[in-house]
Amino acid sequence: MADYDYDLFTIGAGSGGVRASRVSAAHGAKVAIAEEFRVGGTCVIRGCVPKKMLVYGAHFAEDLEDCQKFGWEIGDAKFDWIKLRDNVLADVDRLEGAYTDTLESHEVDIFKERARITGDHEITLESGKTVTAKHILIATGAHPRMPECQGADLAISSNDAFHLDELPKKIIIAGGGYIANEFAGIFNEFGTKVTIVNRGDQILRGYDESVRDRLLQISMTKGIQFRFNTVFEYIKECPDGGYFVKLSDCEEEHVDLVMFAVGRVPNTKDLGLDSVGVELGDNGEVKVDEFSKTNVDYIYAVGDVTDRVQLTPIAIREGQAFADSVFGDREPYAVDHGCIPSAVFSHPPIASVGMTEGEAKNTLGGVKVYQSDFRPMKNVLAGRNERSLFKMVCDAADDRIVGIHMIAPEAPEMMQAAAIAVKAGLTKADFDATTAIHPTMAEELVLMR
Ligand code: NDP
Secondary structure (H helix, E strand, C coil): CCCCCCEEEEHHHHHCHHHHHHHHCCCCEEEEEEEECCCHHHHHHHHHHHHHHHHHHHHHHHHHHHHHHHCCCCCCCCCCCHHHHHHHHHHHHHHHHHHHHHHHHHCCEEEEEEEEEEECCCCCCCCCCCEEEEEEECCCCEEEEECECHCCCCCCCEHCCCCCCCCCCEEEEEECHHHHHHHHHHHHHCCCEEECCCCCCCCCCCCCHHHHHHHHHHHHHHCCECCCCCCEEEECCCCCCCCEECCCCCCEEECCCCEEEECCECCCCCCCCCHHHHCCCCCEEEEECCCCCCCCCCCEEHHHHCCCCHHHHHHHHHHHHHHHHHHCCCCCCCCCCCCCEEECCCCCCCEEEEEEHHHHHHCCEEEEEEEEEEHHHHHHHHHHCCCCEEEEEECCCEEEEEEEEEEECCCHHHHHHHHHHHHCCCHHHHHHHCCCCCCHHHHHHHCCC
């Protein structure tokens, strides 16, 4: 051990890297971490956390409309983007401080600079300092993919969306996934005219068709436009401000902003991984086994850089499992990547766990599907013509629930509890045997026919 400066050197202080470093230190390892940008990583600095705050901020637009039917009279309601933006960014600063404190309180050395592997067990920092480590963990995350079309560099990514000096009046968002739908909802609630442009003919590939269709229908009713099977030909700067955009099947049009949300690419460039022979996959991701170990015995990788499941809670679990397995007092264990619940924070949100109806039919053969298609009580009184949908997919052979899919206000909050039941292998009969909490939306989970 004395041969190395550190037991563990982590590159990247995002969700996975921070968890792995602090738990390894708690297990008694001497740990250092390098971060070239800000401690906290994508989720905390320019992803899930500030995005969710914007979702809350945006949703007040509907609440202010709906509250009138509940007897509230609101005078001249005004929205101040700069105020929301700066409050969100201030909270991000606070969280960065909290993450830094956690590392420091575990005596993890923090290098706020870029690090590269420059030899066996050797890392060189931007400043030129070289250190050695018995184990190296790559936790560098991913960055937004920017497609190749003329003028692509004029478009923003979700990274920039948190820092805008003003809201666009008209925006085109490329992509039909998580980020496109979440930001389409946010901008639309703030009054921006939004068009989603997708290369394929569906949004949110991988989610159950019924909830995807419902989101599409609700989004269109709210005024979001969709262009499918469409690609960008060019983006040009307009001398009077904004951009001219030419899409494959349309006339050139003028918009204030173009945002790309077409997936994320693992950050493996210029890390020196080739110098020690770490194997990469087709998307540039670090290839790892179930214990997050690369083909090089002392180098591991967790989180988005491995392109397994690009979700924060998975990166955290992988970081925890790495630390416990390598430095803990127990047998190595792998993270279970099955039955992962997820959510899209659109307006309204989608939440899902397990197999879609289509997947279940292909995998299991016989399936039973139960559905509840209802208008939430709050929407009824508010006069909001927006229906929710719950779907439960069961294995016909034994009644076991293999998937639950929802689109409803607060669906992600309800799904977290429902996912425990699906993960535990409960059956439809177990749900039926549970008394409803009335009146709630969640009671539909135990009342589905
Ligand atoms: P997604 O993978 O969700 O969606 C990518 C979208 O872009 C798809 O519609 C895809 O189309 C399209 N696309 C992919 N490549 C190209 C290309 N070269 N040119 C044009 N279109 C393309 O990616 P996001 O960027 O929205 O999000 C990145 C990741 O971040 C997500 O996968 C998710 O793991 C994570 N995330 C999670 C959130 C959450 O948990 N709520 C929120 C935000 C992000 P097609 O369907 O045809 O492939």
